[in-house]
Amino acid sequence: MDNLFEKTLKSTTVYDGKVLHILVDDVELPNGRTSKREIVVHQGGVCVAALDENNNLYFVRQFRYPYKEVVLELPAGKLEMGQTPLENGKRELLEETGCVGYNFISLGQMYPSPGYTGEIIHLYACRIKSKDKQQLDEDEFLTVEKIPIEKAMELILNNQLPDGKSQIAILKLHALLKSGKI
Amino acid sequence: MDNLFEKTLKSTTVYDGKVLHILVDDVELPNGRTSKREIVVHQGGVCVAALDENNNLYFVRQFRYPYKEVVLELPAGKLEMGQTPLENGKRELLEETGCVGYNFISLGQMYPSPGYTGEIIHLYACRIKSKDKQQLDEDEFLTVEKIPIEKAMELILNNQLPDGKSQIAILKLHALLKSGKI
Numbered sequence: 001m002d003n004l005f006e007k008t009l010k011s012t013t014v015y016d017g018k019v020l021h022i023l024v025d026d027v028e029l030p031n032g033r034t035s036k037r038e039i040v041v042h043q044g045g046v047c048v049a050a051l052d053e054n055n056n057l058y059f060v061r062q063f064r065y066p067y068k069e070v071v072l073e074l075p076a077g078k079l080e081m082g083q084t085p086l087e088n089g090k091r092e093l094l095e096e097t098g099c100v101g102y103n104f105i106s107l108g109q110m111y112p113s114p115g116y117t118g119e120i121i122h123l124y125a126c127r128i129k130s131k132d133k134q135q136l137d138e139d140e141f142l143t144v145e146k147i148p149i150e151k152a153m154e155l156i157l158n159n160q161l162p163d164g165k166s167q168i169a170i171l172k173l174h175a176l177l178k179s180g181k182i
Numbered sequence: 183m184d185n186l187f188e189k190t191l192k193s194t195t196v197y198d199g200k201v202l203h204i205l206v207d208d209v210e211l212p213n214g215r216t217s218k219r220e221i222v223v224h225q226g227g228v229c230v231a232a233l234d235e236n237n238n239l240y241f242v243r244q245f246r247y248p249y250k251e252v253v254l255e256l257p258a259g260k261l262e263m264g265q266t267p268l269e270n271g272k273r274e275l276l277e278e279t280g281c282v283g284y285n286f287i288s289l290g291q292m293y294p295s296p297g298y299t300g301e302i303i304h305l306y307a308c309r310i311k312s313k314d315k316q317q318l319d320e321d322e323f324l325t326v327e328k329i330p331i332e333k334a335m336e337l338i339l340n341n342q343l344p345d346g347k348s349q350i351a352i353l354k355l356h357a358l359l360k361s362g363k364i
Contacts, residue, residue: 004245004252004323015197015204019298020220022197022204027247030323037247038202040222045295063186064293065209065219066300070186071293078297108341110349111246111253112294113227113303115260116201118248119295120344141186141212157357159290162302164346167292171353175339 003030006037019078042119046089047076047165049107049125049173050099055149057170058097058128062142072145072155073163074170075099076121085122093126095135097144101126105182107172110165123169125182149174185212188219201260224301228271229258229347231289231307231355232281237331239352240279240310244324254327254337255345256352257281258303267304275308277317279326283308287364289354292347305351307364331356 007028015022021041029035050058057074064071077092079085086104093099107123134144147155152170155161161170176182189210197204203223211217232240239256246253259274261267268286275281289305316326329337334352337343343352358364 004243004325006245006247014199017196017206017220018218020204020222022202024199025247029321030245031321033321035321036200038199039248040202040298041248042295042298045297061186063188063212064296065188065207066221066223066298067293067296071296073296106341108338109344110346111249111344112346113224113299113301114246114249114253114255114345115227116222116224116248117295117299121295121346139211139213139215139217143186153357156290157354157361157363159288162291162293163296164292164294164303164350168346168349168353171350171357172339175335175353175357179339181339 005030009034038116040117040119042117044079044119045076045121046079046085046092047074047121047123047169048089048093048101049074049169050093050097050101050128051125051149052128052146056146057149057152058099059145059147060096060142061145071163072161074166076165086124089122089124094132096142098132098134099128100130100132102129103127107169110168112164121165123165123172125169125173187212191216220298222299222301224299226261226301227258227303228261228267228274229256229303229305229351230271230275230283231256231351232275232279232283232310233307233331234310234328238328239331239334240281241327241329242278242324243327253345254343256348258347268306271304271306276314278324280314280316281310282312282314284311285309289351292350294346303347305347307351307355
C-alpha cells in the first residue's frame with residue numbers, strides 16, 4: 001500500500017487556538033500531482049464506560065456548542081500532558097461524575113473523522129469502587145445520569161444516542177460482556 | 183436542562199477553507215460569565231456498510247493525512263449539496279467500490295467529536311445488487327477489500343479497526359442481525 005502515500009511538501013499553521021490548531025499542508029499525491037490538506041491537530045481524548053454493581057452506566061449531559069444542543073455522553077475529556085491515557089480516563093471520570101473506578105480495561109481507540117482530524121480518543125470500561133463529589137472546573141456545567149446498559153443499547157439501536165465515542169464504548173462493552181470475554 | 187445553555191454573543195470566522203471552516207465564538211455561560219468556543223463547521227458525512235450475499239463487507243483503504251497512515255474504513259465521504267444523506271451514501275458506495283446497493287436501512291447518526299466539530303455522519307447498511315467499476319476522482323487513491331462481517335467484528339473487538347464511523351456501523355449492523363431485527 002506504499003503507493004497510497006502522500007508526501008508533505010510544506011506545512012502552514014493557519015489557526016493556533018486554545019483547543020484547535022489548524023494546518024494547511026501542501027502534499028504530493030501518489031500520481032505526482034500536488035494538493036492541499038486542511039487538518040485539525042488535536043491533543044487527543046479519553047472516554048470511560050463506568051458500570052455500577054447493577055450494570056448502570058454513568059452518563060453526563062452537557063451543552064455542546066457546535067450542535068447548539070444538550071448531548072448525552074459517557075464521561076470524557078481532552079488528554080492532559082504528563083498523564084497516560086488511562087490516568088486521564090480515571091481523572092475525567094472522577095471530575096465529571098465523582099466515581100472512583102477499578103478493573104479498567106481498554107476498549108481500544110477511535111479515529112473520530114480521519115479525513116480532517118488527527119484526534120485519537122482512547123476508550124475504557126471499568127467498574128465503580130466508590131462515589132465522591134463531582135470536581136468540575138468553575139466554567140464547566142453538566143448533569144450526571146445513570147442508565148442501565150441494556151437501556152443504553154436500546155437507545156443506540158434506536159438511533160437516539162448520536163455521540164460517537166459513547167456508541168462505540170457501549171457497543172463493544174456489551175458485546176464483550178455477552179461473549180463472556182470480560 | 184435549560185440551565186446548561188450557552189448563548190452566542192459574537193461569532194468570528196478565523197479560517198474559511200475548502201473543507202474546514204473554523205469559528206471562534208464568544209459565549210455567555212450558564213453562570214453569566216463569558217468564554218470562547220473554537221469550532222469546526224462541516225457539511226456532514228455519510229458511511230455505508232454494504233454486505234454481499236456471503237455477508238462480506240466492502241472496505242476501502244486510503245492514506246489519511248492527519249494520521250500519516252493508511253486506514254481501513256467502510257466507504258464514506260462528505261455530503262454534497264442537493265442530495266439527501268441516503269443519495270450521498272449510494273453515490274459514495276458506487277464511486278469508491280463500484281457496488282450498487284439495495285435494501286438500504288438507516289443505522290442512525292454519529293457525532294464524531296462534539297466538543298469541537300458540528301459534523302454529523304449519517305450511517306447506512308445495505309445489500310449489494312450488482313458490481314460496476316470504481317468511479318474515483320482523478321486525485322483520489324484507495325484500494326477496495328472484502329472482509330466477512332464476523333472477521334470485521336473480531337478486528338473491532340481486538341481494537342484493530344480504529345475508524346469511528348466504521349466501528350459504529352458494523353457493531354450496530356451486527357447487533358441488529360443477531361437480534362433478528364433486520
